[in-house]
Amino acid sequence: MPLFxxxxxxxxxxxxxxxxxxxxxxxxxxxFALLVVIIFNFIYEPGSPxxxxxxxxxxxxxxxxxxxxxxxxSYAIETQNxxxxxxxxxxxxxxxxxxxxxxxxxxxxxxxxxLILPILVIFxxxxxxxxxxxLILPILxxxxxxxxxxxxxxxxxxxxxxREAFLPLLTLPIxxxxxxxxxxxxxxxxxxxxITDWLVLSGAFVALYIAACLLLFEYVLED
Amino acid sequence: MRQKxxxxxxxxxxxxxxxxxxxxxxxxxxxxxxxxxxxxQKIFYYHVPSAFSMFLGSFLCFVFSIFYxxxxxxxxxxxxACSAEVSLLFGTLVLITGAIWAKPIWGAWWVWDAQLTLxxxxxxxxxxxxxxxxxxxxxxxSARFRAVLGIIGFLNVPFIHYATKLWRTHHPEVVRGEEISxxxxxxxxxxxxxxxxxxxxxxxxxxxxxxxxxxxxxxSLKAKI
Numbered sequence: 001m002p003l004f005x006x007x008x009x010x011x012x013x014x015x016x017x018x019x020x021x022x023x024x025x026x027x028x029x030x031x032f033a034l035l036v037v038i039i040f041n042f043i044y045e046p047g048s049p050x051x052x053x054x055x056x057x058x059x060x061x062x063x064x065x066x067x068x069x070x071x072x073x074s075y076a077i078e079t080q081n082x083x084x085x086x087x088x089x090x091x092x093x094x095x096x097x098x099x100x101x102x103x104x105x106x107x108x109x110x111x112x113x114x115l116i117l118p119i120l121v122i123f124x125x126x127x128x129x130x131x132x133x134x135l136i137l138p139i140l141x142x143x144x145x146x147x148x149x150x151x152x153x154x155x156x157x158x159x160x161x162x163r164e165a166f167l168p169l170l171t172l173p174i175x176x177x178x179x180x181x182x183x184x185x186x187x188x189x190x191x192x193x194x195i196t197d198w199l200v201l202s203g204a205f206v207a208l209y210i211a212a213c214l215l216l217f218e219y220v221l222e223d
Numbered sequence: 224m225r226q227k228x229x230x231x232x233x234x235x236x237x238x239x240x241x242x243x244x245x246x247x248x249x250x251x252x253x254x255x256x257x258x259x260x261x262x263x264q265k266i267f268y269y270h271v272p273s274a275f276s277m278f279l280g281s282f283l284c285f286v287f288s289i290f291y292x293x294x295x296x297x298x299x300x301x302x303x304a305c306s307a308e309v310s311l312l313f314g315t316l317v318l319i320t321g322a323i324w325a326k327p328i329w330g331a332w333w334v335w336d337a338q339l340t341l342x343x344x345x346x347x348x349x350x351x352x353x354x355x356x357x358x359x360x361x362x363x364x365s366a367r368f369r370a371v372l373g374i375i376g377f378l379n380v381p382f383i384h385y386a387t388k389l390w391r392t393h394h395p396e397v398v399r400g401e402e403i404s405x406x407x408x409x410x411x412x413x414x415x416x417x418x419x420x421x422x423x424x425x426x427x428x429x430x431x432x433x434x435x436x437x438x439x440x441x442x443s444l445k446a447k448i
Binding site: 149152159160162166169170173174176178180181184197198201204205208212213216219220222 | 344354355358
């Protein structure tokens with residue numbers, strides 16, 4: 001296997017291991033997502049048919065907000081005990097560090113989404129059982145896009161005076177087109193209509209931004 | 224060390240001034256009144272050129288950001304930051320004139336039309352860019368991060384464009400690709416306004432850059448004392 005991927009896997013393994021030992025991040029994210037879903041319920045009349053049309057939006061808002069919470073932590077742990085300096089000193093390619101962290105964040109968010117979907121089914125009385133196979137690809141693409149820009153910006157935001165609080169201000173405007181694609185394709189799947197156009201959009205978003213972030217991460221990491 | 228007299232802002236300033244005083248004549252007296260939209264259509268001559276200037280500014284910011292990361296020349300960062308700032312100003316103009324236009328034509332200040340939404344999201348990215356500058360103390364780090372955001376932000380434009388287009392479109396299709404479907408009198412007024420706004424854009428940009436350079440020089444002189 002090329003060295004680049006070995007380095008990526010090492011970073012990914014490290015991130016998953018630290019996360020697995022505490023499970024701090026994931027439990028905070030899951031609880032926050034649960035809160036978002038429940039709070040959204042109070043906006044509408046109970047049992048109102050509008051819930052069905054806004055459910056995809058609620059899913060993605062919960063994912064994105066909880067995701068931001070987790071993303072900011074994923075880099076904040078590196079600031080303790082000079083871990084960041086350690087990362088910089090490793091002979092690993094900056095791109096590999098980025099990719100490893102991004103994949104770690106993607107996996108965490110996928111687990112989170114797997115937890116949010118049943119919550120939506122229970123609280124919004126949503127029927128998604130037969131649509132589930134078609135939902136996987138748009139959700140995966142949306143998550144990858146979010147993790148790519150979020151991972152890049154999380155390291156940037158930590159150097160601002162606002163620290164983690166700055167992350168949403170950078171990530172959300174850039175994520176809007178992919179978010180739109182994710183919500184619309186989720187809705188289209190529930191309605192049984194075509195999602196090809198939206199998939200092309202999210203696919204292109206993921207490809208371009210992963211490539212751009214791989215190249216640009218070097219400049220974010222340097223001191 | 225006295226700064227040299229700075230010619231470009233002066234030249235473009237004079238040009239913008241002359242053009243800006245001729246433009247209202249062309250817009251209100253020379254160009255005809257549009258049949259369906261009436262007088263409200265006149266704002267088109269300011270709205271669309273402002274949008275062009277905004278995109279020009281974001282594009283310049285993108286190009287200078289790449290050059291900054293490549294050459295590490297402080298001037299590139301200065302130009303990128305100033306382009307983004309002037310672009311933000313024109314973006315604000317686009318949003319305000321768009322809302323004024325939308326009210327009589329579509330009956331609401333904001334209708335989430337595809338092109339206006341694109342402008343709004345780009346405006347948000349430019350605002351984030353501006354905030355990034357104020358929230359980081361280390362000047363070199365700030366320049367590097369802004370360059371990254373300038374590149375990432377501009378790459379987003381085609382995605383926003385495609386996404387909002389898929390999402391919805393209300394905009395009058397005046398500019399369709401290459402061919403422009405305007406009567407000749409309106410076309411002349413429109414192109415004149417585009418030149419006017421570009422002159423204004425460059426006048427502001429050069430002025431802003433010379434101001435930023437003067438400020439840098441002052442900082443370095445202060446540091447010497």
